[in-house]
Amino acid sequence: MxxxxxxxxxxxxxxxxxxxxxxxxxxxxxxxxxxxxxxxxxxxxxxxxxxxxxxxxxLEKEEPVYYMLYKPRGVISSVKDDKGRKVVTEILGDIQERVFPVGRLDYDTSGLLLLTNDGEFANLLMHPKYQIEKVYVTKVKGLPTKKELGLLRKGVRDEGDLLKAVRYDILSTDKNKNTSIIQLTLQEGKNKHVRRMMDKLGYPVIKLKREKYGMLTLEGLQPGKYRPLTPKEVKQMRNLALENC
Known part of the structure; x- marks a missing residue:
């Protein structure tokens, strides 16, 4: 400031x-x-x-910081947990600033998660009207057809929510194991969005990972590792949100 x-x-x-x-x-x-x-x-x-x-x-005026974490499964996307489970901020143990996650990834979901101490930046990325695309890869039980997955563009209703995917792609299928690997692109992030959506189609999620958030990817990161965003990346993410406004 x-x-x-x-x-x-x-x-x-x-x-x-x-x-x-x-x-x-x-x-x-x-x-x-x-x-x-x-x-x-x-x-x-x-x-x-x-x-x-x-x-x-x-009020402590910290310099804004921005990190990308490859969240492993079995970690809570929060700064604390009343059940004593491991939280994402414990992974960033050497960071002095009070960072918090931008949105959430479920306990059993891995992948790209942003953390920052900049509430303005976080609100910009999380607000539904900005429609920043997030790409997930999921392994599901069953062999869904393209016609069935096409229903996701219109959306499926669950507990009053309309759950949509703007794009989908069947990456592979295994008829012997009766499983499929599917890539889904979302512009929203309702609670357990992918899991609930696929459950409604009759293809429960076995594994789920978020591979992309806007223009950011997990390239170069292993589960449990993190890195700071570059100033260029922060600017690109801000611009991406504002372009969709």
Whole structure:
């Protein structure tokens, strides 16, 4: 952040404390102070020199960081778990900043997961209206036909949700084992999206991996390994979201 004026909710989001939307609610609820004064107006702007507190705790202005993790199976996409299971932030043990995952991958799903302390960036990528494509490869029980998979373009309903895939490709089939490997491209990410979608078609998921997020891929990474995004990659992901707005 420079000495120029920035909206208060944006500054809070960029600190990694929470998303911009939740930051706005904190302001409305009177939980944010600037230079000792409670602020409830969303249009308020601040500078780098202003002292911001949330529920009496000073806001730490961290430099934004961005990481790509190859999440292994059996890890929770969260910063903590009340059941004591391993969480993704434990894998990034040498990172000092308070990062959090951008969206989620299920416990039994592996693949590309982004982590950051930039709430504004995370909200931009996660918002449904920006429609950033995510590519999954799944092994399913059964041998679905192209006609059956074609139903996914229109969407299948499950528990009130319309679950869609914008593209699909049958990569291979094994008639002896009665399994298929399918690539699916999504523009949304509802809870257990792929698993629920394939269950509705009658082809339960055996394994699932996210291989691509926007223009980012897992190339060069092994499960459990991570790397920082380059400034160019961060810019490309921002631009990709805004192009789809």
């Amino acid at each position: 420079t000495n120029s004026l920035e909206r208060l909710q944006k500054v809070i989001a960029q600190s990694g404390v929470t998303s911009r939307r939740k930051a706005e609610q904190l302001i409305i609820d009177g939980k944010v102070k600037v230079n000792g004064k409670t602020i409830t107006e969303l249009g308020t702007k601040v500078t780098q020199g202003d002292q911001i507190e949330i529920d009496g705790v000073p």
